[in-house]
Amino acid sequence: MNSIPLIDFACLKHSDANLRAAEIKKLDQACREVGFFYLTNTSIDTSVMSLLQRAAERFFTLPQEEKESIDIKHSLNHRGYGQIGEEQLDEISQADWKETFDMALDFPLDHALAQKYPTMYGPNQYPSKASIVEALQEYYVAAFDVSQVVLKAMAEALALESNFFTQCFKNHVTVLRMIHYPPRPEESHTNGAGAHTDYGCITLLLQDDVGGLQVKNRQGEWTDAIPIKGSLVVNIGDLMQRWTNDEYVSTAHRVIAPLKEVHRYSFPFFVEPDYETNVKCVESCQSKEKPAKYAPILSGDWIQSRFDATYAYREKESL
Numbered sequence: 001m002n003s004i005p006l007i008d009f010a011c012l013k014h015s016d017a018n019l020r021a022a023e024i025k026k027l028d029q030a031c032r033e034v035g036f037f038y039l040t041n042t043s044i045d046t047s048v049m050s051l052l053q054r055a056a057e058r059f060f061t062l063p064q065e066e067k068e069s070i071d072i073k074h075s076l077n078h079r080g081y082g083q084i085g086e087e088q089l090d091e092i093s094q095a096d097w098k099e100t101f102d103m104a105l106d107f108p109l110d111h112a113l114a115q116k117y118p119t120m121y122g123p124n125q126y127p128s129k130a131s132i133v134e135a136l137q138e139y140y141v142a143a144f145d146v147s148q149v150v151l152k153a154m155a156e157a158l159a160l161e162s163n164f165f166t167q168c169f170k171n172h173v174t175v176l177r178m179i180h181y182p183p184r185p186e187e188s189h190t191n192g193a194g195a196h197t198d199y200g201c202i203t204l205l206l207q208d209d210v211g212g213l214q215v216k217n218r219q220g221e222w223t224d225a226i227p228i229k230g231s232l233v234v235n236i237g238d239l240m241q242r243w244t245n246d247e248y249v250s251t252a253h254r255v256i257a258p259l260k261e262v263h264r265y266s267f268p269f270f271v272e273p274d275y276e277t278n279v280k281c282v283e284s285c286q287s288k289e290k291p292a293k294y295a296p297i298l299s300g301d302w303i304q305s306r307f308d309a310t311y312a313y314r315e316k317e318s319l
């Protein structure tokens with residue numbers, strides 16, 4: 001049995017208040033008990049999803065040289081292409097067997113925020129093919145809309161003003177990533193992406209039909225998050241866990257590398273608020289019996305500290 005609950009996006013937006021309230025309750029329970037759920041019936045057109053999949057297939061088959069011309073190593077604000085071995089999510093002996101491409105909102109270098117926080121705000125590094133860029137941008141806009149509906153529902157579930165979270169997304173640093181998991185290099189190399197939790201608020205993941213994503217359940221067992229066509233897998237990140245005083249849980253997950261001749265593509269959308277968002281325990285998650293566990297922190301400072309721990313090239317830079 002699949003232990004990851006299904007939440008119906010259409011119900012989260014429904015005009016019937018009772019239907020909506022019932023779905024928000026289910027959402028709240030999923031965030032507290034599992035930290036993962038499938039989001040079905042989203043507003044993202046399936047053609048926008050397929051275009052993104054095709055864009056990824058085309059991008060990752062470009063000559064290595066072309067991909068490396070926009071290597072994330074050249075980008076202070078981590079945009080662009082990440083080679084196999086660039087990001088290591090778990091300190092295990094097997095490298096993460098994946099290559100990546102990251103994009104976010106584009107800020108010119110002379111923008112005040114890019115000047116103040118150059119490692120977080122700045123320009124994208126795009127591939128030269130316009131159709132790939134268009135597919136990315138179209139998906140980014142559609143996924144962002146979905147994320148805001150989910151965050152409104154979460155705010156309501158937590159007895160907050162419905163715009164409590166969404167008001168922190170004016171100059172946000174939400175990242176759309178494309179990931180290509182090539183076939184494992186040898187039978188014993190099972191690691192596609194090491195066990196980790198996500199840093200941000202929430203992540204919306206689009207995956208193809210290959211499978212391989214696993215989620216750690218409360219009993220400490222790895223369970224498969226099998227692909228459900230057209231749906232997104234949504235999970236709580238560390239920032240949201242901190243914001244909610246551990247009421248909403250950021251759950252560990254990993255990816256098993258595909259078998260011989262199989263290529264997997266996935267598209268996490270890491271929903272992360274404005275750098276200067278003050279992440280301070282929300283009212284409804286603290287009490288005399290359960291005081292706030294974490295000191296307030298700026299969202300960007302938190303995300304930066306987590307980045308530094310996972311990127312090989314950054315470690316080398318700081319040596």
Ligand SMILES: O=C(O)CCC(=O)C(=O)O
Nearest residue numbers: 179198207213255266268
């Ligand atoms: O590829 C996947 O299914 C998950 C990727 C992931 O967890 C991540 O990049 O944070």
Ligand SMILES: [Fe+2]
Nearest residue numbers: 196197198253
């Ligand atoms: Fe993740």
